Amino acid sequence: MNEKESALHSEATEKQGSNTRYSFNLHGSSSNVKSKLQQDREYFINTFTRFTLQNFIQNKLVERSVIPYNGNFSKCHRASIGSIISLVRNAETSRAYYNNVVTCANAMCCPVCSARIMGKRSTEIKKAVHQWLNEDLLNTCYMLTLTFAHGLQDRLADLLVAFKLALEAFWRNGSLKRLLATCGRVGRITATEIQYSQTNGYHPHQHILLFCRKTDFDLAALRGYWLRALETVGLSGLSDIALDLIEARSAENYLTKISSEMALGNLKQGRGSGHYSPMQLLAEAADGSGWATDRYIEFFRAVKGMHSLCWSRGLKAYFGIGNISDQEITDGAAQPELTKFLDMISDAFKFLSASEKALLRNYAAFDDFEHAAALLDRVGAEYWK
Template sequence: MLSVIRSIYPSHRTASCMWSRVSQDTQIQVVRDVLTLKARYSGLRVCGSIWTCPVCAAKISERRAAELAQAITQARNLDIEVALLTVTVPHVRGESLADLLAALRKAWRSFTSGGTSGRLRRAIGLVGTIRNTEVTYGENGWHPHFHCLMFFRGKLVDLEEIQRAWGEHWQKCAVSAGLREPSTEHGLTIQPGDYAARYVSKWGLEHEMTKSMAKKSRVGGRTPFDIADDFADGKDVEKNAALWREYATAFKGQRQLYWSAGLKKLLVVEDKTDEEVLAEEEERPAELVVQLTWPEWTAIRLRHRATLLMLAEESPHLIRGWLNDRVEASYKSIPPPPEPTESASPLVLAAVEPPGQVEILPADSVSSPQRELFPLPADPPADPPADPPADPLASRLARWKARRELLYRRALGIHP
């Protein structure tokens, strides 16, 4: 999936996640957690995006699920009730996702502030909320909506009346924010008790950012990762790429969960950022399985990362031979040079930084004295020799083999 996202949005920070080293001096390692025995990579950059990265989203969502479960348990210990509130608005195809989100957040601010909101909150003894944003794309375009866990000390004695009063308030706030008027039936719903606790799993381990990796379809629209899957399958490639980029741009900088002020302290939940959650993953005790050279990493990072982790967990003794095979395969995949022409300049191999990268340039285009040049063998003189001329195909093949060998040695850091 990361490779798909890299193809859709190569300039996005997620494109470098689990792809590039933290720095030139950082060693890339495969380590195995001493508690879970799960293998992971160390020394690679992580993007920390809950919205666009399936790797980071899985790790962060798992932590957030634990926090929500802890909050609900602690609330019940304090005789605080929990209910799930959902708000949505009508939408049509062609509306900008960024504009819809901005208007939805504006409506929510009005909904949770002011005199009417205060009266409604006091009526049920509301002590705090946790809000989550979700979005799908369907026949009518983007459909962003909010889910909110409400923690309150009162009782939802007349749920139908409470939902009617809160629904009318939401309708007024949505229209005031420039949105279409929500329906009375679906604009605002409240689900009490155990339903809210069960819904926690959707925000955590089964959050749509993680669940979408299994590509489970949903009634009423596609999740953003469904869109990426359709792009990978070659369906409406340009449209799906544009939708994904619009989504990634609209959600940039947004948090997954918004806790109301003081609620974490009341429910004894530690406040940690997404970056801190990912850093904890790196700090967990682990044993070294294998340390990768840069040529080894470049040989496996595109298609074989998952295979290496599987070997690290199940058959670590096979890793070294498997890596050697992958590097040899990538070395053999270097394409042969184009057919030479009479006007072509002699080729030279120029060593450039960073180490492990090389470029083949025409000799007359290389002028920097700071580059280390390795000239290839020159062509035989134009005058015909006394003996019969050598086979030109064999001559070209010999020069190509010499160049390939030099390129491989240079990639491994072996100077001639």
């Protein structure tokens, strides 16, 4: 076993030890459902965290000349579109957002935009899953996980290029296509995730939700297809780790992975153990870690133009889900269920600190106009309900 495969085996062992496998019932609910009070409290705290981290990384990326000071990412939730900024809220979920502000719509890197985007995307996936399961008793979903061996010395940009080529080779495999055709597959949703380990470096992997009929898959054959695809691009993996396939009796765990509540929820979890999600890495950087700042900037550069979530062609249309862009979500055009909380003159918005923007949005989320008005009065902003 070479060094990279040993690292992959080590990571898989740690994940198995933390019980990360999917074990939910498709038509049931998780025993770990949080109370409304817990969810609201986490939302309140996470909003502050998102805006604080966004402010930090915007300043750092401009300082390092990674992005221009007048680009969309650096202006996200700092600049307005027009003279009026609106605070809108979802009364059912007690969540709020700013409209008529510049947004980067970067679901991979932006702490603020990613939450809004993934919240909407998780709703779309839930609709597709429930519709598919209710169409026929033999319909089910499988969670396919693909990864490969990697090491501390590997550059993320190089890994992502090779990973993409391996994935293309895998899905082009004629035997795999025939196998998927026989299982009644109607499509797949792919979530790309990237983690970082101080021991083993960057760890790109994909979770693919397959919509198909209940099937006895030949797991050994599937693993062989993936290992051969890896070999064609100079990558490698361990057979029982590089590919995993389980029936996702509930997509709940998968949905949680990409939902807005988990984008920055449990932010401290994993820090100190040497394993970091991108947002955990960013939090470490904001705490003053130089190595974490360097690694996050490498991540930012490497994932430029990538989408964290992709549906196969025609799958959204199959479930009657509109093809809405991330930008439409962050601009508010894709959320007609939101209602106006207040309007404010945009000139005052740019003088609000990151914490004040977070606090104001939280007041809107919980429909607390009295405290929102007091905050705006304190900074001399003109507003109206």
